[in-house]
Amino acid sequence: MEQTHVPHVLFLPFPAQGHIKPMLNLAELLSHEGFQVTFVNSDHNHDRLLHNIDISSFYNRFPKFQFRSIPDGLTPDHPRFGLYFIDLFCSTRAVSKPAFRELLISLKEEKGPFQLPSCIIADGIMCFAIDVAEEFEIPTITFRTFSAHCVWTYFHLSKLIEEGEVPFPDENLEKPISCIPGLENVLRRRDLPGICRFEKADDPVLQFFVKETSACTRASGLILNTFNEIEAPMITRLGSFFNKIYPIGPLHALKSRINDNSSSSTSSNGNLWKEDKKCLKWLDSQPSKSVLYVSFGSLIELTREQILEFWHGLINCGKSFLWVLRSDLIVGDASFGHLLMKLERETKERGLIVSWAPQEHVLLHPAIGGFLTHSGWNSTLESIVAGVPMICWPKVADQQVNSRCVSDVWKIGFDMKDICDRSMVEKLVRELMDNRRDQFMASSDKLSRLACDSIKEGGSSCINLEKLIQDIKSMSS
């Protein structure tokens, strides 16, 4: 009789919130399908993540799941973001790579169910995993956590450098970028990914992404947290680099479908910070679509001046707001705590400040009428699913590309990039939530319906997930 193998998939995300969350969502979906799953975090994030999960309930729900961890090579007190991100890029290659190899060796020697995986799903910027996987003859599928528009742009970094478009001086930011096929009428200089703003073409961070982008094409397929109906032209173009592409997003919404049927045991929320749930109660007391939600994600830093410009703009616009101000939003400013307390005191009448919100739930709350966001791809997708129009204030990475798509491709909000000014904040909030509210609500509702349809039975993302599942099964037989 032919023996049937339970596929064992190992996930390796880059150690940052916006990468862990979508990959963990997929890991839980595959575990729900009966796969053995090993999810590998950095030691630093492992502790933070498990702190926010009811682990016995989680393992009850996903008995074939295990978390493992490897070092990221940085000391526990290293900030790991903002200007310090480069350290993480270097140390993951230098320290995590040999540690990852050791982990695979230990799995090879395992006697239980978690033996050597039949497939590795590695972050598209952790391509050392492909080198190591090849040593063990394990196929790798790469997971890029950015939008397809942005991934396609990254595939043109070398060309942008060759043609002298990148790096660019801090002038003529409106200049159209004409050398990226399909995006000729979309991107201007200022819309290129944040890394294009470095001063030199040989900047180590820029070069890191050039190399990782080229290396990830050695994987046997590409997973994207997006859906065909929103990014089909870019997904199709990416087909010139990969044999197989799996657009299976929005993954948070796809995963919430398996949650609906769950009983007492729960899945994770993938958060590294503890959610402050009291804001949901506060939202319950607010009128429909009256509150602006404000969050700048997990990575970017703001200056004290920028925080004050936003705060004055929010107060002057006359709308209620819920604002996430992470305690580490200003790095190395010992007096930030005092500023925070002052803002909290003076905001009381009009808004609520929290340090980390249950964002997916917040965006789905009927009281939310707009989102002032940094345009991280997860936040953008969560807003699209919830049908909430956006004001975008991007700063780094894929955010500049995403915000351009929000305003000019999908037309579901404003792009406020490169401007941080209280009068602009005030003006755009009024436009979004009052003057042009019906127009933005209509386009956001339409896109939300497409997103939700894609994850229904027979929807494009659902079909692509099934293809991924079948392809992984065929790797395991």
Ligand code: UDP
């Ligand atoms: N997030 C959250 N609560 C917050 C702020 C952010 O749960 O208060 C989540 C958000 O839902 C998203 C992720 O953190 O899933 C941030 O990812 P994104 O790609 O938007 O931005 P990044 O943090 O990577 O810049």
